[in-house]
Each structure stands twice: as C-alpha cells, then as structure tokens.
Amino acid sequence: MDNFTFHNPTRIHFGRGQIAKLDRELPADARVLLLAGGGSIKQNGVYEQVKKALGSRAVFEFFGVEANPDYDTLMKAVEICRKEKVDWILPVGGGSVLDGAKFVAAAVPFTGSDPWEILTTQGTQLKTALPIGAVLTLPATGSEANGASVISRRAIKEKLAFISPVVFPKFSVLDPETTFSLPPRQIANGIGDAFCHVMEQYLTYPAAAAVQDRYAESILRVLIEVAPKTLANPTDYDARANLVWAATCALNGVISVGVPQDWATHTIGHELTALHGIDHARTLAIVLPNLMHVQRGTKRAKLLQYAERVWDIREGTEDARIDAAIAKTRAFYENIGIKTKLSDYDVPASVASEVAKRLASRGVTAIGERGDLTPAKVEEILRLAA
Amino acid sequence: MDNFTFHNPTRIHFGRGQIAKLDRELPADARVLLLAGGGSIKQNGVYEQVKKALGSRAVFEFFGVEANPDYDTLMKAVEICRKEKVDWILPVGGGSVLDGAKFVAAAVPFTGSDPWEILTTQGTQLKTALPIGAVLTLPATGSEANGASVISRRAIKEKLAFISPVVFPKFSVLDPETTFSLPPRQIANGIGDAFCHVMEQYLTYPAAAAVQDRYAESILRVLIEVAPKTLANPTDYDARANLVWAATCALNGVISVGVPQDWATHTIGHELTALHGIDHARTLAIVLPNLMHVQRGTKRAKLLQYAERVWDIREGTEDARIDAAIAKTRAFYENIGIKTKLSDYDVPASVASEVAKRLASRGVTAIGERGDLTPAKVEEILRLAA
Numbered sequence: 001m002d003n004f005t006f007h008n009p010t011r012i013h014f015g016r017g018q019i020a021k022l023d024r025e026l027p028a029d030a031r032v033l034l035l036a037g038g039g040s041i042k043q044n045g046v047y048e049q050v051k052k053a054l055g056s057r058a059v060f061e062f063f064g065v066e067a068n069p070d071y072d073t074l075m076k077a078v079e080i081c082r083k084e085k086v087d088w089i090l091p092v093g094g095g096s097v098l099d100g101a102k103f104v105a106a107a108v109p110f111t112g113s114d115p116w117e118i119l120t121t122q123g124t125q126l127k128t129a130l131p132i133g134a135v136l137t138l139p140a141t142g143s144e145a146n147g148a149s150v151i152s153r154r155a156i157k158e159k160l161a162f163i164s165p166v167v168f169p170k171f172s173v174l175d176p177e178t179t180f181s182l183p184p185r186q187i188a189n190g191i192g193d194a195f196c197h198v199m200e201q202y203l204t205y206p207a208a209a210a211v212q213d214r215y216a217e218s219i220l221r222v223l224i225e226v227a228p229k230t231l232a233n234p235t236d237y238d239a240r241a242n243l244v245w246a247a248t249c250a251l252n253g254v255i256s257v258g259v260p261q262d263w264a265t266h267t268i269g270h271e272l273t274a275l276h277g278i279d280h281a282r283t284l285a286i287v288l289p290n291l292m293h294v295q296r297g298t299k300r301a302k303l304l305q306y307a308e309r310v311w312d313i314r315e316g317t318e319d320a321r322i323d324a325a326i327a328k329t330r331a332f333y334e335n336i337g338i339k340t341k342l343s344d345y346d347v348p349a350s351v352a353s354e355v356a357k358r359l360a361s362r363g364v365t366a367i368g369e370r371g372d373l374t375p376a377k378v379e380e381i382l383r384l385a386a
Numbered sequence: 387m388d389n390f391t392f393h394n395p396t397r398i399h400f401g402r403g404q405i406a407k408l409d410r411e412l413p414a415d416a417r418v419l420l421l422a423g424g425g426s427i428k429q430n431g432v433y434e435q436v437k438k439a440l441g442s443r444a445v446f447e448f449f450g451v452e453a454n455p456d457y458d459t460l461m462k463a464v465e466i467c468r469k470e471k472v473d474w475i476l477p478v479g480g481g482s483v484l485d486g487a488k489f490v491a492a493a494v495p496f497t498g499s500d501p502w503e504i505l506t507t508q509g510t511q512l513k514t515a516l517p518i519g520a521v522l523t524l525p526a527t528g529s530e531a532n533g534a535s536v537i538s539r540r541a542i543k544e545k546l547a548f549i550s551p552v553v554f555p556k557f558s559v560l561d562p563e564t565t566f567s568l569p570p571r572q573i574a575n576g577i578g579d580a581f582c583h584v585m586e587q588y589l590t591y592p593a594a595a596a597v598q599d600r601y602a603e604s605i606l607r608v609l610i611e612v613a614p615k616t617l618a619n620p621t622d623y624d625a626r627a628n629l630v631w632a633a634t635c636a637l638n639g640v641i642s643v644g645v646p647q648d649w650a651t652h653t654i655g656h657e658l659t660a661l662h663g664i665d666h667a668r669t670l671a672i673v674l675p676n677l678m679h680v681q682r683g684t685k686r687a688k689l690l691q692y693a694e695r696v697w698d699i700r701e702g703t704e705d706a707r708i709d710a711a712i713a714k715t716r717a718f719y720e721n722i723g724i725k726t727k728l729s730d731y732d733v734p735a736s737v738a739s740e741v742a743k744r745l746a747s748r749g750v751t752a753i754g755e756r757g758d759l760t761p762a763k764v765e766e767i768l769r770l771a772a
Contacts, residue, residue, distance in 0.1 A: 001628065001631070002401070003401025003404060005397065005398065006398040011392070012643075014390050014644065015388070015644070016389060018389060209628070209631075210608040211631050215604055218601055218603075218604055219597060222597050242596040246596070246597050249597055258400065258627075
C-alpha cells in the first residue's frame with residue numbers, strides 16, 4: 001500500500017426531510033447565495049423546502065448554472081456575492097451546480113488579477129474560500145463530498161479542473177426523494193458516471209490495498225444490483241437511496257487512498273464531449289470497454305480480479321475471462337440505456353485520429369496509471385469504439 | 387436505509403515515516419502533552435521519531451496509562467496540563483492511550499464540579515476539548531478515527547464510555563512499521579476486536595443499506611485473509627498495513643451509517659473482563675459464536691447473508707448454513723490463538739447467572755439491535771460458552 005493522507009471533513013445529512021437541517025447548519029445571520037440550475041427545483045418541491053429551512057436569512061438567488069458550468073455565468077454570481085456581502089454559498093442541484101459553487105466560493109475572496117487563475121493553477125494556490133453547504137439533487141459526480149470542480153469557459157473553448165481542500169462542502173444534504181422526479185436519462189448517466197469513477201481508481205495494478213479493492217468492488221456490485229431497480233421504479237426509496245450513497249462513496253476519497261489511479265477514460269471522454277457534445281457519462285461508456293481491451297496487458301491482474309469478484313467469472317482462460325468481463329461491462333452500460341459505440345451517436349470513425357492529435361498537440365505523451373497510454377493507443381481505443 | 391448524519395473530520399497520515407508529519411500538524415508554539423503507556427515506545431524507536439518531529443516545542447511527558455485507562459491515573463495528566471498550560475494532547479500508543487487522551491483533552495477545560503461527569507453524562511454535555519493529535523501503535527480499537535472513549539475508575543469499580551464530536555483526533559498518524567514489534571497476543575487481540583466491531587454493526591437485520599453491508603463484509607474478508615499472514619510474518623509490511631487500515635475502517639463510522647447496531651457482545655464481554663480480567667478481545671470470542679446461535683431467529687437473514695458473502699457457504703438448509711457460519715467464526719478466533727470457551731480461561735459456568743444478575747440489577751431489561759436480548763438470554767449464551 002502506498003503512503004497516503006486522507007481527510008474528508010464534509011458533514012453528510014442523508015435521508016428524507018434532511019433539508020430542514022439547513023436551519024441548524026447555517027448561522028442565523030448568514031447571507032446566503034442560493035445557486036441553482038434551470039429551475040427544476042421549483043417544480044419538485046426542493047426549492048420550497050430550502051426556502052422554508054432558510055427562514056428569515058438574507059438569501060440571494062442565482063439560477064441558470066448550466067451543465068458543464070461556465071466561467072462567464074459563474075462570474076455573474078461572484079459579482080452578486082461581492083456586492084451583497086454573501087458569506088455562504090448554497091448550491092442546490094447536481095454536480096454542475098456544486099462544481100460551480102466551488103468556483104464561486106473560491107473566486108469571491110480571490111485576490112489575484114483574474115479568477116481564471118484558480119483553474120490554470122489547478123487550485124494549488126488557493127488559501128481560502130467562502131463556506132459551502134450543498135443540497136444534492138442528482139446522484140452522480142460525488143462533488144457533494146470532495147474538493148474537486150470542473151469548470152468550462154466556452155468563450156475560449158477551455159474546460160479545466162481544480163482541486164483544493166478549501167472548497168470541500170462544510171455539509172451536504174442528500175435526500176434521495178429529491179431525485180425521484182429526474183428523467184431516466186439523467187439517472188442512467190449518474191449510474192454510468194459513478195461506475196466509471198470507481199473503475200478509474202480500481203482497475204489499475206495491484207497495490208496490496210485489500211480494503212480499498214473490496215470497497216471499490218462493493219460499490220460496483222451495488223451499482224450493478226441497484227441500476228435496473230431504480231430505473232424501473234424511480235420512487236422505490238431504498239433502491240434510490242442506495243444509488244445516491246453509492247455515487248457519493250464512489251468519489252469521496254475513501255477508495256483511492258494508497259492506490260494508483262488511472263483517469264484516462266475521463267481524459268479521452270472529455271474530448272468527445274468537447275468535439276461532439278456527447279453527455280459526459282456516455283463518453284465514458286464509449287471509451288471504457290475498449291480501453292480495458294487495449295490495456296489488457298498492463299491491467300491484467302486487476303482485470304482478472306474484477307472479472308471474478310464483480311462478475312463472478314471464474315471459468316476459462318485468462319483472456320476468455322477478461323473478454324467476458326469487458327462484455328459484461330459493455331452490457332451494463334447498454335442495459336441502463338447508454339449506447340457504447342461512436343456510431344450510436346453519429347460520430348465518424350475519424351474522431352479517433354482527431355482526439356489523438358488534439359492530445360498530442362497539447363503535449364500529452366502518455367496518460368493512465370503507468371503513464372503508458374500514448375496518443376497512438378488512444379487512437380486505437382477510439383477506432384475500436386467506431 | 388435509515389436517515390443518518392455522518393462526519394469524520396480526522397486527518398489520517400498513513401504509512402512509513404509519517405510520524406514526521408507531526409511537525410507540520412502541530413503549531414510551532416504548541417505546548418504538548420505526550421501521553422503514553424508502559425514505555426514500549428522507547429524500545430521500538432517510536433519515541434525517538436516523535437521527539438525528533440516535535441523539535442523544540444515544549445513537550446511534557448506522561449507515561450503509565452494502563453490498559454483500560456484509569457480515571458485516577460488520567461487526572462494526574464490533567465493536573466500537568468493545567469499547570470503547564472498544555473494546548474495539544476499527543477497520545478502515542480494503542481486504544482487505551484488514545485481513549486485516555488480523549489478524557490484528558492475533555493477534562494482539562496471542563497468547568498463542572500467533577501470531570502467524572504463527562505462519563506456519567508456520556509459526553510453529551512461536552513462543548514470543548516483540547517485538540518488531539520494521535521500516533522497509533524496498535525491496530526485494534528479504531529479510537530484513532532472516532533469520538534469514543536472508554537474509561538475505568540477502579541476506585542469505585544466503574545467502567546464507562548463517552549462519545550463526543552469534540553474529541554475526534556484532529557489528525558492521526560498510522561505507521562504500520564510501528565506495530566512490527568508488538569507481541570503476537572496483542573496483534574491477535576487487535577484482529578479479534580476489529581472483527582467483532584464490524585459484526586456489531588453488521589449482524590443485525592437487513593436495513594436496505596447495500597454499500598454499508600458490502601463494506602462490512604469487505605473488512606471481515608480482509609481480516610480473515612490477512613490474520614494468518616500478519617501473525618506468521620509480523621514484518622510483512624503489506625499484510626500489517628492492511629490489518630491497520632482494516633481496524634480503522636471497522637470503527638470510523640463509515641459502516642454504521644443508516645443501519646441498526648447491536649453491541650450486545652461487547653456489553654456481555656465487558657462483564658467477563660470486570661469479573662475475571664479476561665482480555666477484552668477474548669471475551670468477545672467467548673460470547674460472539676454463542677450469541678449468534680441464541681439470536682439465530684432474529685438475526686436469521688443477516689446470518690445467511692454473512693454465511694454466503696463472507697464464508698462462501700451456499701449449500702445446505704438455512705440452519706445448516708448458519709451452523710457452518712458460526713463454526714467458521716469460532717474457528718477464525720481459535721486459529722489466531724484466541725480460545726472461545728470459558729473453561730479455557732478457568733472461569734466457572736456459574737458466571738452465566740452471575741452476569742445475568744449483574745445486568746438485571748443495573749436495570750438492564752434487554753439489549754441488542756431489537757432490544758430483545760434479555761438477561762435470561764445472556765445467561766443462555768454464557769451457559770453455551772462453558
């Protein structure tokens with residue numbers, strides 16, 4: 001096991017009616033920016049619960065944070081915070097709203113010349129941020145219990161991430177009932193995203209991290225079990241609660257301590273979103289099975305472990321078991337309604353060389369847990385996805 | 387899944403050489419009480435590493451915290467803290483030293499008439515405590531990453547627990563190498579204790595908590611796998627590291643969120659320690675298999691799940707599978723050198739009625755996750771353990 005430092009200070013309030021805890025968590029004199037997306041929280045009762053819990057606190061509302069939250073949109077929220085002396089950021093929504101809130105919280109007290117530097121320096125320089133309390137309404141990204149954020153800047157065609165301990169939410173409210181009204185497509189995307197988050201931290205090489213491996217396998221098995229149930233019956237509380245908690249556990253730092261991490265599937269997937277606007281989770285489904293195939297040499301030991309412990313595949317040669325595990329992974333995505341081929345999204349096969357060139361042009365020589373996934377291999381992966 | 391709130395703010399520094407992190411964690415002007423047990427840290431190099439990391443900080447030393455740390459011993463440490471204006475408590479040791487440190491940290495700023503009230507009110511009134519940073523040298527109790535503490539007061543024959551968020555360690559250092567020199571008996575006790583911690587939170591009734599169940603099963607499997615390895619070869623770093631991390635995960639709050647808990651094995655075990663001085667972990671090994679047998683009705687569903695997922699027992703009638711799982715549990719303890727019968731410890735069978743009477747005399751009518759384990763059943767359990 002590698003040395004590690006682990007710290008996750010977010011307080012989680014999980015379950016029915018927990019939005020009421022906002023009243024206990026926020027100071028009575030807090031000046032709050034309520035940050036939200038397109039307004040669905042006004043249809044499903046979440047907004048009402050939040051307003052009730054906030055009581056007579058000074059609340060400023062900013063709706064309109066888009067999927068892949070945009071720098072220019074968020075800077076308008078920063079403006080409001082500075083003008084109104086906001087001292088708490090309250091995102092109410094999914095991963096995009098939460099990621100946006102982290103940027104806003106860091107940008108308000110930022111003293112450098114341009115808050116975009118928070119992204120270009122990947123958050124490493126951040127010393128402080130406004131406190132964040134989150135109400136999660138979409139299980140997927142894990143942003144409710146980590147210090148990571150991905151921000152887009154459409155004006156200059158950039159999409160960058162930052163990570164900092166100062167933007168961990170102080171608390172997050174996870175009420176599975178707030179997710180009942182989500183469209184199946186978004187739930188499927190959330191499942192597919194969480195599944196891949198685990199795979200990026202698990203499907204690498206053995207690092208003698210027995211608890212972390214079994215925890216990762218636990219989340220994968222739960223997602224496999226719960227996915228058909230929660231898609232078939234969105235108001236089955238227990239199934240949805242298990243999905244919500246599994247998605248948080250997938251990226252709250254617990255399974256990544258002391259182990260190598262990959263994240264190549266995400267890197268390649270981001271290019272497909274940038275070039276063709278494919279939903280993030282769907283790009284992962286296109287890339288992951290083929291990455292597993294191309295990297296079967298260096299990932300062999302973990303692929304065999306994954307086959308056995310996650311899919312109960314114990315028969316056949318090593319390669320047959322790996323092939324079966326890859327087929328199961330692809331079927332998992334297809335079964336939740338996420339297509340896994342580029343042609344399903346009307347993307348031409350030529351995207352393979354295009355993505356490889358884009359990565360190479362940015363100086364990327366190799367990615368993945370061993371730093372052996374070259375642009376040429378990226379091209380091979382995407383050719384197989386045609 | 388039940389509603390829950392989860393918050394574990396302890397920063398963990400895990401791995402070789404991490405004691406050096408003390409220098410980064412503690413303020414340069416900290417006035418530190420180094421709290422320790424019998425002095426083994428002076429033999430195994432831990433004391434040297436700690437002192438080096440502390441540098442020129444004002445350090446006051448208090449050695450002599452005993453197993454089952456005693457109120458009167460700890461009050462002497464409280465005295466030193468008050469006199470020397472200590473502002474950080476640094477336990478260096480196992481669970482007893484850590485539990486003791488939590489009491490000292492809470493007692494120093496305690497403003498009530500008698501710090502024993504911290505125990506009699508179970509910590510519920512605590513508002514503040516001195517900050518604690520811990521160096522763990524014995525994997526077992528999980529005290530390094532929770533807010534619980536058990537304190538004895540031999541003068542009045544009491545042993546009480548308290549729990550408070552204010553005594554979570556700010557940070558804990560877990561270097562598996564510091565445990566290499568422990569005697570096998572202590573390592574076995576640590577394994578057996580951690581195993582039972584998981585069982586108390588897992589072997590109850592189904593609560594639709596899929597991740598929590600699989601996480602619990604993960605820790606159990608890791609303990610089963612790693613126990614013979616780390617006992618056979620104490621300096622196998624990876625095996626020991628997995629034990630240390632598994633023991634922390636067994637009681638850091640992650641597997642208990644949203645689920646019922648039992649703790650009857652611990653309640654009964656404490657009586658055996660009080661009456662006959664049997665090591666805590668050994669009392670658990672005496673009680674647990676028989677409690678599983680007597681409670682097989684109310685625990686049936688989870689017993690069957692435990693049999694299948696932890697021990698791969700899939701054949702036979704339900705009762706045959708439960709019997710097999712109980713036998714495996716008993717064998718697990720016996721195989722790590724922990725005897726499971728009262729007669730192995732020269733304790734007469736009459737202890738069964740004695741413990742039942744002691745519990746009843748204290749007004750205990752029933753314990754366990756369903757509140758159905760009466761003193762009469764406690765007697766039955768201990769009769770089976772004869």
